[in-house]
Amino acid sequence: MTSIIITIGDELLIGQIINTNQAWIGEHLNLINIRVARMLTVGDDMHAILGAFTEAWSRTDVVIVTGGLGPTHDDITRKAVCTFFGTEMAPHPEVRKQIESFLEQRGRPWNAAAEEQSFCPKSAEIFPNPVGTAAGLRFVRDGRYLFVMPGVPYEMKEMMTQSVIPFLAPRAGGQVIRRRTLKTSGVPESVLAERLGNIEEILQGASLAFLPSASGVRMRITVHAPTAGAADAEVARIEGRIRAKAGKSIFGVDDEELEQVVGRLLKERHLTIAVAESCTGGSIAARITSVSGSSDYFDRGVVTYSDASKTQLLGVHEEMISAHGAVSEPVARAMAEGIRRTAGTSIGISTTGIAGPTGGSAEKPVGLVYVGYADGKESFALKFRFGEGRNRVVERATSAALELVRRKLLKLDE
Amino acid sequence: MTSIIITIGDELLIGQIINTNQAWIGEHLNLINIRVARMLTVGDDMHAILGAFTEAWSRTDVVIVTGGLGPTHDDITRKAVCTFFGTEMAPHPEVRKQIESFLEQRGRPWNAAAEEQSFCPKSAEIFPNPVGTAAGLRFVRDGRYLFVMPGVPYEMKEMMTQSVIPFLAPRAGGQVIRRRTLKTSGVPESVLAERLGNIEEILQGASLAFLPSASGVRMRITVHAPTAGAADAEVARIEGRIRAKAGKSIFGVDDEELEQVVGRLLKERHLTIAVAESCTGGSIAARITSVSGSSDYFDRGVVTYSDASKTQLLGVHEEMISAHGAVSEPVARAMAEGIRRTAGTSIGISTTGIAGPTGGSAEKPVGLVYVGYADGKESFALKFRFGEGRNRVVERATSAALELVRRKLLKLDE
Numbered sequence: 001m002t003s004i005i006i007t008i009g010d011e012l013l014i015g016q017i018i019n020t021n022q023a024w025i026g027e028h029l030n031l032i033n034i035r036v037a038r039m040l041t042v043g044d045d046m047h048a049i050l051g052a053f054t055e056a057w058s059r060t061d062v063v064i065v066t067g068g069l070g071p072t073h074d075d076i077t078r079k080a081v082c083t084f085f086g087t088e089m090a091p092h093p094e095v096r097k098q099i100e101s102f103l104e105q106r107g108r109p110w111n112a113a114a115e116e117q118s119f120c121p122k123s124a125e126i127f128p129n130p131v132g133t134a135a136g137l138r139f140v141r142d143g144r145y146l147f148v149m150p151g152v153p154y155e156m157k158e159m160m161t162q163s164v165i166p167f168l169a170p171r172a173g174g175q176v177i178r179r180r181t182l183k184t185s186g187v188p189e190s191v192l193a194e195r196l197g198n199i200e201e202i203l204q205g206a207s208l209a210f211l212p213s214a215s216g217v218r219m220r221i222t223v224h225a226p227t228a229g230a231a232d233a234e235v236a237r238i239e240g241r242i243r244a245k246a247g248k249s250i251f252g253v254d255d256e257e258l259e260q261v262v263g264r265l266l267k268e269r270h271l272t273i274a275v276a277e278s279c280t281g282g283s284i285a286a287r288i289t290s291v292s293g294s295s296d297y298f299d300r301g302v303v304t305y306s307d308a309s310k311t312q313l314l315g316v317h318e319e320m321i322s323a324h325g326a327v328s329e330p331v332a333r334a335m336a337e338g339i340r341r342t343a344g345t346s347i348g349i350s351t352t353g354i355a356g357p358t359g360g361s362a363e364k365p366v367g368l369v370y371v372g373y374a375d376g377k378e379s380f381a382l383k384f385r386f387g388e389g390r391n392r393v394v395e396r397a398t399s400a401a402l403e404l405v406r407r408k409l410l411k412l413d414e
Numbered sequence: 415m416t417s418i419i420i421t422i423g424d425e426l427l428i429g430q431i432i433n434t435n436q437a438w439i440g441e442h443l444n445l446i447n448i449r450v451a452r453m454l455t456v457g458d459d460m461h462a463i464l465g466a467f468t469e470a471w472s473r474t475d476v477v478i479v480t481g482g483l484g485p486t487h488d489d490i491t492r493k494a495v496c497t498f499f500g501t502e503m504a505p506h507p508e509v510r511k512q513i514e515s516f517l518e519q520r521g522r523p524w525n526a527a528a529e530e531q532s533f534c535p536k537s538a539e540i541f542p543n544p545v546g547t548a549a550g551l552r553f554v555r556d557g558r559y560l561f562v563m564p565g566v567p568y569e570m571k572e573m574m575t576q577s578v579i580p581f582l583a584p585r586a587g588g589q590v591i592r593r594r595t596l597k598t599s600g601v602p603e604s605v606l607a608e609r610l611g612n613i614e615e616i617l618q619g620a621s622l623a624f625l626p627s628a629s630g631v632r633m634r635i636t637v638h639a640p641t642a643g644a645a646d647a648e649v650a651r652i653e654g655r656i657r658a659k660a661g662k663s664i665f666g667v668d669d670e671e672l673e674q675v676v677g678r679l680l681k682e683r684h685l686t687i688a689v690a691e692s693c694t695g696g697s698i699a700a701r702i703t704s705v706s707g708s709s710d711y712f713d714r715g716v717v718t719y720s721d722a723s724k725t726q727l728l729g730v731h732e733e734m735i736s737a738h739g740a741v742s743e744p745v746a747r748a749m750a751e752g753i754r755r756t757a758g759t760s761i762g763i764s765t766t767g768i769a770g771p772t773g774g775s776a777e778k779p780v781g782l783v784y785v786g787y788a789d790g791k792e793s794f795a796l797k798f799r800f801g802e803g804r805n806r807v808v809e810r811a812t813s814a815a816l817e818l819v820r821r822k823l824l825k826l827d828e
Contacts, residue, residue: 011623013450014593015441016634018434022455027429036427038462041436041453044623048452055469106781107799113604131803152626154806209430275717281703282696285717289695292771292804300723303689303699303715305708309757313714313727343723357706390706 004056008067049080067151069134087123127163178231185216185403214395266297274343275301276335279353314338332381336372418470422481463494481565483548501537541577592645598663599630599817628809680711688757689715690749693767728752746795750786
C-alpha cells in the first residue's frame with residue numbers, strides 16, 4: 001500500500017509553522033508498512049486543494065489530509081471534499097452530540113462555530129475527535145481511502161492513533177517493520193559509538209540511527225522481516241548486543257522519558273524526592289510532575305532564585321554564599337541537603353549555575369552548572385559545562401540531575 | 415511570481431526528519447514577494463524526482479529543490495536534473511577549486527566523494543556553497559528558474575541568503591508583503607471571531623488567520639501593497655481596528671511571549687513576584703525564568719505537591735485543606751497570599767488543580783484548576799476548566815496564571 005500526505009494551510013506555505021504533522025504521519029504509516037510516496041502542502045485555496053486531491057487520489061491507495069477543518073473563514077477543506085466527492089454538507093446528529101458533550105465538559109456554550117462544525121459531508125464516514133470539535137472524515141471508494149483530520153497536531157495524533165491506524169493496519173499487510181529506540185542521557189554520540197565497536201557486525205543488515213538532542217542521544221534500531229515473530233526476535237537480539245556494551249547508559253526505550261524511569265525507580269523503592277532549583281528555574285520539578293502519579297514520591301520543589309530564598313527556604317548560610325558565590329560546589333551541596341532536610345524526603349537534588357546569556361565571567365562562564373545530591377548516606381555536587389543557549393543549558397542541566405538520580409538509585413557507579 | 419518548493423529525501427517521507435527547510439524557504443521567498451504555491455516532498459527515487467520536476471516546472475516561475483546532492487549512493491538529484499534538462503555531468507574546474515579550498519581550510523584530504531562532487535551538469539550555472547562541498551545549481555529557461563541546493567539546513571540557508579535571494583529579489587519586483595501576528599491567551603478562537611464581528615469589512619482585501627494552540631490563539635494579519643509605506647500603513651490600520659475590538663485580549667505581537675511581556679511589566683513597575691504551584695508543577699516558574707534577566711523580578715517559586723508542604727512553606731492551615739480539599743478556591747487564595755508573604759514580593763500567584771489523567775471525581779473533574787492571586791490590596795482565586803490531557807492542562811493553567819498577572823498589572827478588568 002502507498003500513501004500521499006496532503007497538508008493544507010497558508011501558514012505552512014509562508015513558513016510560519018513548521019510542518020511537524022507530515023513527519024509524524026509519515027513515521028506512523030511506515031510502521032504499519034504503508035509507504036509514503038509523497039508529501040504535498042497547499043494553501044487555503046479551493047482550486048489548489050482540489051488539484052491536490054485529484055493528483056493524489058489518482059495515484060495512491062491512501063490519502064491523508066490535515067488542516068482547514070476549523071470554524072473560521074479560511075478553513076475550506078470540508079467544502080473541498082464535498083466538491084471532490086460530489087456530495088453536500090448536512091447536519092450530522094452524532095457529531096453534534098460529540099461537540100455538545102465536548103463543550104459541556106469544558107463549560108463552554110454552543111456557538112456559531114460549533115453549529116458549523118456539526119455539519120459534515122453526507123457521503124463521509126465519521127470518526128471521532130476525542131480532544132476537539134472538528135470530526136474526522138473517511139471516504140472509501142474502490143478499495144482506496146481518503147481521511148480528513150484537523151491540522152492541530154494533538155488532535156490529529158489522537159485521531160490517527162485511535163481511528164486511522166487501527167483502520168488501516170489490518171488492510172496494509174505485507175512485510176513487518178519494527179523499531180526500537182534505546183535512550184541515553186549525558187553520554188556523547190561519539191562515546192556511545194566507540195563503546196558499541198563494530199556496529200555492522202551487531203546489526204547484520206538491520207539499521208541503527210544515532211539521534212542526538214539536548215536531553216540525550218537516542219539509538220534507533222530498525223528491522224524489516226517477513227513475520228512479526230522474526231522481526232521481534234531480531235530487535236531483541238540487537239538490543240541485547242547493544243545493552244551488553246552500553247547498558248548502563250540506557251535509561252529507557254521508545255517513548256519512556258527519564259522522569260518516568262526515575263519515578264518508577266523511586267516508587268518501587270518507596271523513596272521520596274524533593275528538588276531545590278536555581279538555574280533550572282522549575283524545570284526539574286515540571287519534568288518530575290509531568291508524570292501522572294508523581295505525587296506518590298514527589299513532595300515539593302523550590303525555585304530559589306534570590307540568595308535570600310536559598311537561606312530562608314534551604315538554610316544555606318549567607319557566609320557560604322558570600323565566600324563561594326551562589327554558583328559553587330558547596331552551595332549546590334548545601335541546597336540538596338537543605339531541601340532534603342526541610343522536606344523530610346529520602347533524596348534531595350539541586351542545581352545552581354549560569355544559564356546565560358548574561359551573568360557569565362571568565363571564572364564562571366555561561367553554561368557552568370553544579371548539580372547537588374543528598375540522601376541519608378552522602379551528599380555531593382557534580383560540576384558540568386553545558387555550553388551556550390539559555391534553554392539548552394536548562395534542558396541539559398535538568399536531564400543531568402534526573403540521570404544522576406537514576407544512576408544513584410541503580411547504584412551504577414559503585 | 416510564484417514558486418514551488420521540492421524537498422527530496424527518504425528520511426523526510428519516513429518521518430525521521432522534520433522538514434524545517436521548506437518552512438524556512440517559504441518564509442524567505444514570501445518576504446521578497448514570491449508566493450509559494452505548493453511544497454512537495456519526494457523520496458530518493460529517480461522516477462519520483464523527475465515527476466516532481468515535470469509537475470513543478472510546468473506550472474510556476476521558480477522551483478527550489480533541496481536534498482540529494484551529497485556524495486552517498488542515494489543522492490541522485492544531480493543525475494535527475496541532467497536527465498530533466500537534457501544535459502550531462504562534466505568536470506567543473508571552478509567547483510573543484512572551491513572544494514579543494516574548503517577541504518584544505520579544514521585540513522581534510524581530497525577523496526572520492528569530493529571527486530564526485532566536483533562534477534556538475536554542463537548547462538547549469540553554478541553558485542557557491544560557502545559551508546560545504548556540494549555546489550548550488552541554477553537553471554534559467556524562458557524567464558523561469560530552477561535552483562538546486564543541498565538538504566543540510568545550514569548549507570541551504572547560507573546559499574539561499576548569499577545567492578538565491580539576492581538573485582531573485584530584483585526579478586520578483588512588484589508588491590511588498592507585510593505580516594503581523596497579534597497574540598492572545600485565554601480567549602477561544604470562536605469568541606475572538608465574534609468580538610471582531612464583520613472581519614471582511616476590517617480586512618478590505620488583506621487576510622487574517624486564526625492560529626490556535628494550548629497557550630492561546632494567534633491572529634496573523636497579511637497585507638500585500640505596492641510600497642513598503644503603504645503596506646505598513648495598512649497593517650497599522652488593521653491592527654488598530656482589531657485592537658479597538660479585542661485589544662484587551664492581545665498580550666503581544668510576533669515573537670513576544672507572555673512571560674516576556676509580564677516580565678517587562680513587572681520590571682517597569684519595579685514590582686517582584688513569587689509563585690506557589692501545585693498542579694502546574696514548576697511550569698510557571700520555568701516559563702518566568704526562561705527570560706534572561708528574570709532574577710530582577712522573580713524572587714522564588716515553590717512547588718507544593720504534598721499537603722504538608724502547603725502548610726509548611728505557605729502557611730495554608732491544615733483545617734482549610736481538610737475542609738475544602740487541596741483543590742479549592744480558599745486554598746488557591748491562601749497559597750497566593752502565603753507565597754507573597756513569605757517571599758516578601760509585590761505579587762504572589764498560585765495554582766491548584768487536577769491535571770489528570772487520574773485523581774478526578776464528579777465534583778472535581780480532571781482539568782479543574784484554581785489560579786490564585788495576591789497583591790498588597792487584594793487576593794482571590796479564579797476557577798477554570800481546562801479539559802483533558804495532563805500536559806495540555808498544565809500548559810493552559812500556566813498561561814492562564816501569567817495572563818491573570820498581565821491583566822492585573824494593566825488593570826484591564828477594572
